[in-house]
Amino acid sequence: MDINLEELARQVRSRYTAADGSISDLAALRGEVARYLGMAGPQGSLEDIARQMVDLAGVDRLLPPCYARFQPLVTESMAFLLSRLPTERLADKIVDQLQLDPEVSPGRRVCVLIEDMPSLQKLGQIVCRSPGLTPEFKQAMVDLEDNLHTVSREELLPLIDEALAPVRESLTVTLEGGILAEASVCAVMAATVRPKGSKHAESAVLKILKPNVSRHLAHELKMLNQLATFLDQNQARWGLGDFKFKDTLQQVQWLLENEVDLTREQGNLEAVGRYYRHHPELIVPRRLPGSSPAMTVMSRVEGRKITDGNDLDPQSKRLLADALTEICILRPIKDLGERTLFHGDPHAGNIAYVFEKGKPRIILYDWGMLGRLSRLERLALALMGLGVVTESVSMVLFAADIVTAGKIFKTELWQPDLRDTVARVLDRRQAIFGDVLADIGTLFAELAYQGVVFPADLLVFQKSLVTLKGVIADVDPTFDTDEQWMRIIVGSYLGDFCRPSYYFKLYKEIWVLRRYSFVRLLQMHRLIIQLLDKSRQIAGNAAMASAGPTGLRDQETSRC
Numbered sequence: 123m124d125i126n127l128e129e130l131a132r133q134v135r136s137r138y139t140a141a142d143g144s145i146s147d148l149a150a151l152r153g154e155v156a157r158y159l160g161m162a163g164p165q166g167s168l169e170d171i172a173r174q175m176v177d178l179a180g181v182d183r184l185l186p187p188c189y190a191r192f193q194p195l196v197t198e199s200m201a202f203l204l205s206r207l208p209t210e211r212l213a214d215k216i217v218d219q220l221q222l223d224p225e226v227s228p229g230r231r232v233c234v235l236i237e238d239m240p241s242l243q244k245l246g247q248i249v250c251r252s253p254g255l256t257p258e259f260k261q262a263m264v265d266l267e268d269n270l271h272t273v274s275r276e277e278l279l280p281l282i283d284e285a286l287a288p289v290r291e292s293l294t295v296t297l298e299g300g301i302l303a304e305a306s307v308c309a310v311m312a313a314t315v316r317p318k319g320s321k322h323a324e325s326a327v328l329k330i331l332k333p334n335v336s337r338h339l340a341h342e343l344k345m346l347n348q349l350a351t352f353l354d355q356n357q358a359r360w361g362l363g364d365f366k367f368k369d370t371l372q373q374v375q376w377l378l379e380n381e382v383d384l385t386r387e388q389g390n391l392e393a394v395g396r397y398y399r400h401h402p403e404l405i406v407p408r409r410l411p412g413s414s415p416a417m418t419v420m421s422r423v424e425g426r427k428i429t430d431g432n433d434l435d436p437q438s439k440r441l442l443a444d445a446l447t448e449i450c451i452l453r454p455i456k457d458l459g460e461r462t463l464f465h466g467d468p469h470a471g472n473i474a475y476v477f478e479k480g481k482p483r484i485i486l487y488d489w490g491m492l493g494r495l496s497r498l499e500r501l502a503l504a505l506m507g508l509g510v511v512t513e514s515v516s517m518v519l520f521a522a523d524i525v526t527a528g529k530i531f532k533t534e535l536w537q538p539d540l541r542d543t544v545a546r547v548l549d550r551r552q553a554i555f556g557d558v559l560a561d562i563g564t565l566f567a568e569l570a571y572q573g574v575v576f577p578a579d580l581l582v583f584q585k586s587l588v589t590l591k592g593v594i595a596d597v598d599p600t601f602d603t604d605e606q607w608m609r610i611i612v613g614s615y616l617g618d619f620c621r622p623s624y625y626f627k628l629y630k631e632i633w634v635l636r637r638y639s640f641v642r643l644l645q646m647h648r649l650i651i652q653l654l655d656k657s658r659q660i661a662g663n664a665a666m667a668s669a670g671p672t673g674l675r676d677q678e679t680s681r682c
Contacts, residue, residue, distance in 0.1 A: 126174070148217065155220075156213040168212070172204035173197075178219055179235045180228025195353070195360045202352055203242075204235075206345045211238075211338070238272050238334055241342055241378055243306035270304040273332045278309060281330055285417035292318050293412050295328070295419070302327060305471065305488065307335050307381050315410055315419060325422040326410055331382060339382060346371050376578060381467070381490035385415045390492040397463045404449050405476075405485045425474030425485045429596045436600075438482070442475055443598035445482045447606055450590050454583065455500050462500065466491030466582045470593050493579045493586070498524050503562070503580070505650065510561050513548045515541050517649055522569055525580055543568050558604040559587050 162168055176182070181200050182193060204212060218234050236242035278301070286295055298312040308329050316323035353367035380386055391409045398404045405423050412419040428446065431439060454464040465472070465486050474485040495503075502521040509517030519540065523530040530540070547564050551557070566576060566584050591603050 148221075151220070152213055152217050155216050156209060159209045159213055159216075169201060169205040171212075171216075173201045175204055175216065175219065175235070176200045179231040181232060181235075183228045191361070198356075199349060199353065200235075202349055203239075203345055206348060208341070237270065238338070239342060240306040240335060240339065240381075241346060270306070272334065273301070273304060273309050275300045275311070277333055278311065278330060281333065282311070282328060282417065285330065285414050286412060288414070289412050294318060294323075295326075295412060296323075297328075303471075304332075307339075307378075307490070308332060308488075312422065313419075315412060317411065324410065326419055327407075327422050329384070329387075329418040329420065330416065331384070335382065339378065343375050343378065346375055380492075383490070384413075384418050387488075387490040387492075388413050388418055390489040391418075391420060394463055394486075394489055394492065401449070401453075403445055403481070403483055405483055406489070407487065423474075423485050423487075425476045425483075427470060428473035428475055428484075428593060429470045431475075431597060436598075438477065439598040440601060442482045443594050443601035443603075444606070445475075445484055446473070446590070446594055446597065447601075447603060449484050450486075451587060451603070452606075454495055455503060457500075461494050461496055464493045464495065464583055464586065465489065466493040466586060468586050468590050468593065470596065473593065491582070493582045495579060495583060499577065499580050499583075503583075506562055506565065507558055508650075510548065510551070510558050510565070513551065514649070515544045515548065518544045518548075518565060520649065522565075522574060522576075525577055526574060530574065540569070540572055543572055559591050563588055 159168070159171070162171060176197055181197055204215070207215070215235060219231065222231060222234065282297070286293075289295075294316045296314045296316075298314065300311070301309050302312045303310045309332050311328045311330075313326050313328050314323040315326040350367050350371040353371075357367065388409045391407060394406050395408060398406060405425075407420040407423050410419040410421060428442075431442060434442070450465060450468055454462040467488060467490070468486070472486065472488045474487070476483050476485070502525040505524070506518055506521040509515075509521060519530060544565065547561060547568055551561060563584055566581065570576065594601055594603050
């Protein structure tokens with residue numbers, strides 16, 4: 123028996139809608155939809171039903187024009203995932219859509235569609251800070267940060283009691299009120315924590331996995347694996363080259379698995395606390411006694427959401443944007459240590475702030491996704507930014523070669539079409555310092571379409587840059603993240619590159635990586651020096667910085 127969702131919606135409005143506009147008998151409606159799905163499954167009609175769901179939700183209107191070529195891919199991926207949901211979950215999603223007002227916006231429909239699917243929620247939180255989205259859709263995606271209500275206090279209490287059972291003799295934990303915040307994977311409740319025998323009680327929060335996540339995540343990860351196979355088998359349909367869908371979605375799976383591993387997050391809190399101990403401009407919650415694999419107990423650090431600053435004066439907004447850029451973007455690059463740490467999920471819901479004595483302090487919550495960058499990865503990011511600003515195809519490819527362990531120059535990937543791919547991205551640039559971060563992201567994507575596989579942490583950092591740029595633009599629309607990025611990176615990090623101690627550390631690592639070609643090592647060194655000089659000339663000439671395309675692209679014809 124075929125299901126036509128538009129006809130079913132009409133029936134719902136006539137048979138189940140009460141005088142106040144609500145559904146009068148949700149249980150009966152769910153039962154009817156589940157019965158339809160039970161008949162559709164053996165007939166192989168579930169994919170058609172899922173596609174109708176995608177159409178009803180307006181997923182075809184989800185992406186802005188600049189991402190139009192990905193729309194068929196997004197539509198088919200959503201239909202694929204929905205059709206693989208267990209029948210009861212698919213029935214619930216259909217009922218959720220039928221309950222919405224017929225005139226509700228597509229953005230709201232998409233949010234309702236994915237509100238209990240952590241992987242798609244994470245994607246929505248990243249997408250909502252991308253340029254080009256309609257205000258309505260962007261606001262609907264932002265609601266995924268602030269207005270999730272998929273679990274109740276009553277559902278969490280038994281889980282909290284179970285988690286606290288082993289420490290009840292040594293610790294008194296008192297809950298305060300209802301749910302403080304809810305994210306895609308976990309919910310947070312306020313509490314006070316007092317060791318037995320102590321008179322001091324500390325303000326705390328309890329972070330616990332939502333019951334539905336525990337129940338459904340394993341199946342959702344399995345669906346992502348099936349989706350990767352489906353996309354790899356059908357990628358020619360969308361003209362996306364040799365893009366490695368399986369590698370990319372496996373990274374998404376890895377990120378989700380990290381986020382639900384509360385023991386890992388507790389270790390991350392301690393590592394980040396040590397890493398930033400000499401940086402009072404950043405506040406990181408502390409892990410407290412009572413933490414367990416089932417629940418994280420941490421200090422309560424209160425502040426305003428990073429994008430709640432409409433009442434701030436322009437100078438305060440600038441200080442806030444500058445602090446966020448320094449801590450979350452520049453510090454992980456400029457640090458000269460062996461490895462740096464960065465927040466892997468910096469959407470606005472995970473960032474807050476306070477002002478103390480006129481200076482902002484940034485608060486970063488939710489350290490389930492902690493990334494690490496090696497020296498070579500940080501060098502590669504700086505060099506790729508340098509290559510973008512100076513429009514050097516060779517520099518971009520050298521940077522990509524460093525982080526792929528020399529595979530670009532050693533294998534068949536080093537072909538003229540790879541140079542052409544990079545050149546096309548650089549050809550589209552309209553300003554010297556404009557859209558540097560976006561162009562770096564585009565280069566990662568375009569090279570991935572050619573079959574280049576980048577390290578997972580580097581891709582996480584690149585995606586976090588996109589998210590942070592959108593957040594910073596919301597904090598202070600006049601703040602130029604790209605110019606800050608390039609002036610400081612070129613003037614500071616690559617300046618440090620010339621220090622003998624750091625220089626030899628890096629070149630020792632590069633030599634181990636690229637010992638097969640001493641000549642290419644010298645070529646890279648010469649190119650870096652040339653482009654550093656060129657970039658300083660660019661940065662020092664305000665007229666050139668506002669003149670648009672400069673025709674600086676290197677004209678070297680050798681393949682280095």
